Amino acid sequence: MKAAAIIGGGVIGGGWAARFLLNGWDVRVFDPDPDAERKIGEVMANARRSLPGLSDAPLPEEGRLSFHAEMADAVAGAIWIQESVPERLEIKHKVFAELQAACHPDAIIGSSTSGFKPSELQAGAARPAQIVVTHPFNPVYLLPLIELVTTSANDAAQVARASEQLTELGMYPMHVKKEIDAHIADRFLEAVWREALWLVKDGIATTEEIDEAIRMGFGIRWAQMGLFETYRVAGGEAGMKHFMAQFGPALKWPWTKLTDVPEFTDELVDLIADQSDAQSGAHSIRELERIRDNNLVAMMRALKGQDWGAGALLNKQDTRLRDGSPLTGGVDEIGDLSQPILTVARAVPLDWTDYNGHMNEAKYLEAFAAATDRFMELIGCDAGYIASGGSYFTAETHIRHLAEVHAGARIAIRTRMLVGEGKKLHLFHSMYEGDELLATGESFMLHVDLKTRRPSPPSREIEAAMDQIRSAQADLPYPDGAGMAIRQPG
Numbered sequence: 001m002k003a004a005a006i007i008g009g010g011v012i013g014g015g016w017a018a019r020f021l022l023n024g025w026d027v028r029v030f031d032p033d034p035d036a037e038r039k040i041g042e043v044m045a046n047a048r049r050s051l052p053g054l055s056d057a058p059l060p061e062e063g064r065l066s067f068h069a070e071m072a073d074a075v076a077g078a079i080w081i082q083e084s085v086p087e088r089l090e091i092k093h094k095v096f097a098e099l100q101a102a103c104h105p106d107a108i109i110g111s112s113t114s115g116f117k118p119s120e121l122q123a124g125a126a127r128p129a130q131i132v133v134t135h136p137f138n139p140v141y142l143l144p145l146i147e148l149v150t151t152s153a154n155d156a157a158q159v160a161r162a163s164e165q166l167t168e169l170g171m172y173p174m175h176v177k178k179e180i181d182a183h184i185a186d187r188f189l190e191a192v193w194r195e196a197l198w199l200v201k202d203g204i205a206t207t208e209e210i211d212e213a214i215r216m217g218f219g220i221r222w223a224q225m226g227l228f229e230t231y232r233v234a235g236g237e238a239g240m241k242h243f244m245a246q247f248g249p250a251l252k253w254p255w256t257k258l259t260d261v262p263e264f265t266d267e268l269v270d271l272i273a274d275q276s277d278a279q280s281g282a283h284s285i286r287e288l289e290r291i292r293d294n295n296l297v298a299m300m301r302a303l304k305g306q307d308w309g310a311g312a313l314l315n316k317q318d319t320r321l322r323d324g325s326p327l328t329g330g331v332d333e334i335g336d337l338s339q340p341i342l343t344v345a346r347a348v349p350l351d352w353t354d355y356n357g358h359m360n361e362a363k364y365l366e367a368f369a370a371a372t373d374r375f376m377e378l379i380g381c382d383a384g385y386i387a388s389g390g391s392y393f394t395a396e397t398h399i400r401h402l403a404e405v406h407a408g409a410r411i412a413i414r415t416r417m418l419v420g421e422g423k424k425l426h427l428f429h430s431m432y433e434g435d436e437l438l439a440t441g442e443s444f445m446l447h448v449d450l451k452t453r454r455p456s457p458p459s460r461e462i463e464a465a466m467d468q469i470r471s472a473q474a475d476l477p478y479p480d481g482a483g484m485a486i487r488q489p490g
């Protein structure tokens, strides 16, 4: 089991703790705040309902979380140390000195700093080469980008190791080789924030109007294509050169206040805080976090469907998680066939839940359909076979709901083949959380010729795989709840 030490468990340290824990790492926290344990507990509750369901593959089991009164204790055995203490250079230097006196010299020390250059963090350190910037984005448990900023003190092997660990955590390490204050993304965010502050100060727009201007338009566009790709499209058929020729001159017009910052007078701070209260004060911060997480999960899962941007990254992570698991391969590769076969193992995504606060009925069919697809693949009815003209069509389905299922629940589906002979395939799926039976789904399918759209016998290989499963499962009793119909109560 890998261990990470979290030094500073506030907004960002808490998010890092969740990212590591939910990816199977043990996490050891040091934070002098007596409320740190409660705060991380609340971040974990949000993360547990949102992060695991981003994946359509099984995540490792959650790691163990522990809190330590001494920094030296927290770093014992840690191969990754993530510093997320307040953004003050003298505090960070003091923390690095204490850390390096106690931690393993090969452990990576990543700093969450939003603005300091790695050379500033490394200055005066006992082992400068051990320290890199790993700048995350809030919420760290959902957003993949990490700006990995290094100096010439950091060797290539260390940078590769850091990138590898971050990738394993489902993140997107972007190696920023040329250090600069505030890295890449924060320079951008600061520029936008400065401009917004002027718009409020000058009475042009309220905080709410500015947020609407972002989220009703270019914000959605940025989330999927960024800036340059969006502008390339906006240049029409002539592309980027035409876009630059048309809109470049406006950059010199007096549209922006650029690097000027409005004075943070009491008046300006009150104006912005009051507008923000009027805009969002009906919700607590935890409620806003949950709304944000619901939206982020829905958007990222939509991008998964397009295999694009952050969604493409999630798909790659699913492939890594499935690799070597019993959820890939054919009948000869998955081992014991004598028990119901594991066909799905995943967490329930937030966007599978509904107004009743539990998994929507349509999603049971989606989960059981995934189990059927996996079973078809297992017996040889995979993408190649389907492309050659054979497949199965479902003729009848019956679902029973036996217990409530909530967002983040780690479910497993085990599948019995009740009939697998000739063109007939009759499956009985059981959905569990741990040992608790949550639902069953029964499907009757017919093998078809995709050209004639008529029932037809499957290939010899599929018949042989079904024979193998049938004989391995011959002694299993007929499952409880199979072959039922809806009856009149009483």
Ligand SMILES: NC(=O)C1=CN([C@@H]2O[C@H](COP(=O)(O)OP(=O)(O)OC[C@H]3O[C@@H](n4cnc5c(N)ncnc54)[C@H](O)[C@@H]3O)[C@@H](O)[C@H]2O)C=CC1
Pocket: 007, 008, 009, 010, 011, 012, 013, 030, 031, 032, 033, 036, 083, 084, 085, 086, 087, 088, 091, 095, 112, 113, 114, 115, 135, 136, 137, 138
């Ligand atoms: N809040 C944000 O949106 C982002 C912040 N960051 C960076 O993350 C770092 C932390 O920021 P936040 O989490 O927002 O701050 P925060 O104020 O929420 O948390 C800081 C935590 O550090 C603890 N702390 C203070 N002195 C400590 C020490 N000597 N040893 C251990 N813990 C100590 C505090 O008790 C507190 O829990 C900063 O460097 C910041 O620039 C990075 C990305 C986004």
Ligand SMILES: C[N+](C)(C)CC(=O)CC(=O)[O-]
Pocket: 113, 114, 136, 137, 138, 186, 189
């Ligand atoms: C405001 N901030 C500079 C601390 C923001 C970040 O560093 C990244 C983020 O999450 O927006």
